[in-house]
Amino acid sequence: MALIAFYILSTVVVLSALFVVAARNPVHSVLWLILTFFTSAGLLVLIGAEFLAMLLVVVYVGAVAVLFLFVVMMLDIDFVALKQGFQNYLVVGLLVALALLAEIGIVAAAATFGGGATFQPSPGAATNAEALSKVLYTDYLLLFQMSGVVLLVAMMGAIVLTLRSRPSVKRQSIAEQVGRKRKDAVELKDVRPGQGI
Amino acid sequence: MNFLADITTALPETILLVFGLVGLLLGAIGGDRISGLLRVLAAAALAAAAVTAFVQFGRGESVPAFASAVAPDGLYKATLFTLFAKGVTYVLAAFALFMSGGALKSSQMERYEYPLLITFGSFGAGMMLSANDLMTLYVGIETLSLSSYVLAAFRRDSLKSAEAGLKYFVLGALASGLLLYGSALVYGFSGGTSYAAIAAAPSSVGLVFGLVFLICGLSFKASAAPFHIWTPDVYEGAPAPVVAFFSTAPKIAAVGVLAHVMFNAFGTHTASWKMIIAIISALSMLVGAFGALMQNSIKRILAYSSISNVGFALIAIASGVEKGAAAVLVYMTLYVIATLGMFGGVLALRRAGKPIDQVSDLNGLVKSKPGMALGLLILIFSVAGIPPAAGFWGKLQVFTAGIEDGMLWLVLVGALASVVSLGYYLRLVWAMFVKPAKEPLDKTDISVAATVAITTILVFPVLTITIQILLDAAARAAGG
Known part of the structure; x- marks a missing residue:
């Protein structure tokens, strides 16, 4: 079973991954990508790694793929122009793809995986979320913290590259609004008949 | 896992990380007004990290840290080799930061994130050097890379800078993908991610394929041919002080990491990578030498020069750990010292507030700035490996290692590349000393002048005479 x-x-994974590349419409590509992620999550469930499967769905389908979809739909990219020159690169691309395929074939044919390839989803723990967190927050603390540094640097980078102060843009200043007195805004003038202000 | 002992072992990186986090808070409070202060503090933190690394090197410590039941060999290991490379990396990052003040001010890049990004980048460089596990290696590389991408695009209002950042980012992501795929294959076929586990694993087809992908990814970071395509474009587009940083600290870190991974993790699989590294080395030397001949932009010439020089360092890596480890360190140390002065000096020259770009802009430098011209002459000679400048010793070490290992053909390619590259080095010298002068250049910043002076004096005569000290230190580092 x-x-x-x-x-x-696995057939669905491979086929949908193929359609990600082959689809003419980029929105369809992203939808195929979501299908690839979903079926990969199914594969993870099959080997008993249900936590990783949920993580894949939440992070990749929920965040990454939706972000891709936004980018594809919001950016005004001329996809016809982007595809031009496809034929020129086809030969080189095919050669590289064939070389990679041959390499993967050779590796798979010679497969004698080290360590016995025994996968234990929950070594010595009730669930694999527990097993993962046990090593993540203790034994691999260094890596966990360093990943935090990577994210911090990425955040800094995003701010450095995008945040700029534009003096021409009007902003709401709550303190100024609240602190406004009547005499700052309204002025009583005695206007004489027949004359302007 | 004794946390305090682990932190003590990783003290140089801890200093950088703590400074980076505190500096970020200070910057958030003080804004761009305190960017000058932060720059000085960051240079001081980098210097402190370098001193710590050298003190640890002096004590001869070679201890694993962050070891546990699942990672018995430790995720981090301070060996003499990595401590030496780390020390040099931090010193150069500190100098690159120190000399960047004037250039940042003149091109409106005085923002407090600049010193912090360099600090975090150097932290990443230190971590990837000290890694004793493929996972630590990858996270360290990503920290350095992410900082580098942002630094390359730091001049947001310049199209070229944005282009450099984007190109670096896209190609860097591809290289990271190759690196990860290689790591996955290596893990699958060796059964472990620690260097010791990989070294203990029997050689297999899958392991070799993983190794090839790993080499591709690491060569990209070190900008060795045929993974060098990004280098001229990024160097041309990125702001001048950033290029001075790119070509020194991350460069020695990347070559050091390549050497460290090959010598340690794959030390028992030498036969599998020797020829690959030798071919990458020959390609880099030739591409670097011939590519620069046709260029007119100084930054592009310097980029090709750096590709070529990475090729020379790879000769030493290809010679294997016994003959090559010390030579890599000697060559890269001498190279980055001379490069810091040369890149920093040339790139800091400005005419009417704009950085110079073409070789012809150097015309008549000897008339307007005789001291700078003389310094640059000596530094260029050192990078080209012409005696009596210290760079000659580096090249001699590398060639000796190659010949001892019986790779005469590679050394001959290296000699050919040296001769060809003389063509463009001498073109720079010709422009500075013989061609008639153009309009005057702006005044040089005192920090740039000081850096050029220090590196020049180091390259000739100090290191030419006291080269034995460096050779001994490198031999000691290679032994540990």
Whole structure:
């Protein structure tokens, strides 16, 4: 049963990944990508890594793919112009793709995986969320903190590159609004008949 | 895991990280007004980290840290080799920061994030050098890369700078992908991510393929041919002080990391990578030498020069750990010292507030700034490896390592590349000393003048005479 599910899921993964590249419409590409992520999550469930599967759905489908969709839809990119010159690069691209395919084939053919390739989803713990957090926050503390530094640098970078003060843009200043007195805004004038102010 | 002992072992990086976080808070409060202060403090923090690394080197410490049941060899390891490379990296980052003040001011880049990004980048460089595990290696590389992408695009209002940042980012992401794919293959076929586990694993087809992808990713970071395409464009577009940083601290860190990974993680698989590194080395030397001949932009010439010089360092890596480890350190140290002065000096020259760009802008430098011209002459000679400048010793070490290992063909390619590259080095010298002068240049900043003077005196005569000290230190580093 699990084997049948595995073959169905992996066929869908490979085919949908192919359509990500082949689809003419970039929005369709992103939708195929979402399908790829979903079925990969299914594969993870099959080997018992349900936490990773949920993470994949939440992070990649929920955040990354939707972000891609936004970018594809909001940016005004001329996809016809982007695809021009496709034929020129086709030969080189195919050669590189064939070389990579051959390499993967050679590796897969010679597969004698080290460490016995025994996968334990929850080593010595009740659930694999518990097992993951046990090593993540203790043994791999250094890596966890360094990942935090990477994210901090990324955030700094985004701010450095995009935040700029524009003097021409009017902003709301609450303190100024609240602190405004009547005499700052209204002035009583005695207007004589027949004359302007 | 004894946390305090681990932090003590990783003290140089801890200093940088703590300064980076505190500096970020200070910057958030003080804004761009305190950018000058932060620049001085960051240079001081980098200097402190360098001193710590050298003190640890002096004590001869070679200890793993952050070890645990799942990572018994430690995620981090301070070996003599990495401590030496880290010390040099931090010193150069400090100098690159120190000399950047005037250039930042004149091109409206005085923002407090600049010194912090350099600090975080150097932290990443230190971490990737000290890594004892592929995971630490990757996170360290990403920290350095992300800081570098932002630094390349730091002049937001310049199209070229934005282009440089984008190109660097896209190609860097591709290289990171290759690196990760290689790491995954290596992990799958060796059964471990720690360097010791990889070294202990039997050689297999999958491991070799992983190794090839790893080399591709790391060569990109070190800008070795055929993964050098980004270098001239990024150097041309990025702001001048950023280029002075790129070509020194991250450069020695990237070459050091490549050497460290090859010698340690793949030390038992030498036969698998020797030829790959040798070919990358030969390609880099030739591409660097011939590519620069046709260029008129100084920044592009310097970029090709740096590609070529990475190729020379790779000769030493290809010679293997016994013969090459010390030579890599000697060559890269001498190279980055001379490069800091040369890049920093040339790139800081400005005419009417604008940085000079073409070789012809250097015309008649000897008339307007004789001291600077003389300094640059000596530094260029050192980078080209012409005696009596100290760079000659570096090249001699590298060539000796190659010949001892029986790679005469590679050394001959290196000699050919040296001769060809003389063509463009001498073109710079010709412009400075023989061609008639153009309009006068702006006044040189005192920090730039000081850096050029210090590096010049170091390159000739100080290091030419006291080269034995550096050789001994490098030999000691290679032994540990």
